[in-house]
Amino acid sequence: EDGQWVLETVYPMRTGNRSWGAVVLAIEADSIRNQVRRNFVLLALFTSAVTSLLLLLLWWLLNRLLGSLKALVTAMDSVDGKTVTVPLLPDRQDEIGILYQHFHHMQERVEQSRRDLVGAQDQVWHAERLAAIGRLASGLAHEINNPINGVRNCIYAIRADLDDHAQIRTYLDMMDEGLSSAAGVIRKLLGFARKQQ
Numbered sequence: 001e002d003g004q005w006v007l008e009t010v011y012p013m014r015t016g017n018r019s020w021g022a023v024v025l026a027i028e029a030d031s032i033r034n035q036v037r038r039n040f041v042l043l044a045l046f047t048s049a050v051t052s053l054l055l056l057l058l059w060w061l062l063n064r065l066l067g068s069l070k071a072l073v074t075a076m077d078s079v080d081g082k083t084v085t086v087p088l089l090p091d092r093q094d095e096i097g098i099l100y101q102h103f104h105h106m107q108e109r110v111e112q113s114r115r116d117l118v119g120a121q122d123q124v125w126h127a128e129r130l131a132a133i134g135r136l137a138s139g140l141a142h143e144i145n146n147p148i149n150g151v152r153n154c155i156y157a158i159r160a161d162l163d164d165h166a167q168i169r170t171y172l173d174m175m176d177e178g179l180s181s182a183a184g185v186i187r188k189l190l191g192f193a194r195k196q197q
Contacts, residue, residue: 004028004029004030005028005029005030005033006026006027006028006029007026007027007028007029007032008024008025008026008027009024009025009026010022010023010024010025011023011024011025065096068096068100069096072096072099072100072103076103140185140189143181143182143185144182144185144186146178146181147178147179147181147182148178148182150174150175150178151175151178151179154171154172154174154175154178155171155175157171158171
């Protein structure tokens with residue numbers, strides 16, 4: 001009635017079918033209510049402080065982690081087969097440090113592979129040059145050997161019948177044509193060599 005909180009309990013008193021009345025127990029609850037309210041406010045403040053502290057700690061850890069990851073991702077993006085220097089990250093024993101070490105080893109392997117590839121390309125180019133020279137030599141031998149064999153056959157035929165002057169003239173013309181053909185091949189080869197100096 002006076003505006004304060006009261007906690008009241010009513011317990012009926014009976015035996016069998018007979019009622020003897022009721023026991024009414026009342027306790028002033030205002031102080032308990034104020035204490036609960038105070039404890040709730042303190043708990044809310046403590047929870048807010050701990051949550052804020054944890055959020056700040058989480059923000060700091062994430063910022064540190066993401067900064068290292070961003071530096072590593074930037075370094076990874078800059079890899080294009082040429083020599084790349086990775087920014088030095090602090091020597092750490094956490095996941096980022098291990099990832100950085102593995103990236104650094106991968107970069108060294110890529111660099112070694114690039115050097116091996118350049119060496120292999122040089123070897124292939126050298127082998128192709130040798131193969132081209134071999135094909136050229138084979139073609140030249142064929143182009144020069146045919147007229148030489150023709151000239152030899154003509155000489156053999158002339159020696160077999162020295163009295164047939166008409167046949168000798170024909171063979172001499174064929175020999176001249178074969179030697180001109182061989183000289184033309186050598187002249188073309190010399191011209192090619194001068195152009196490619």
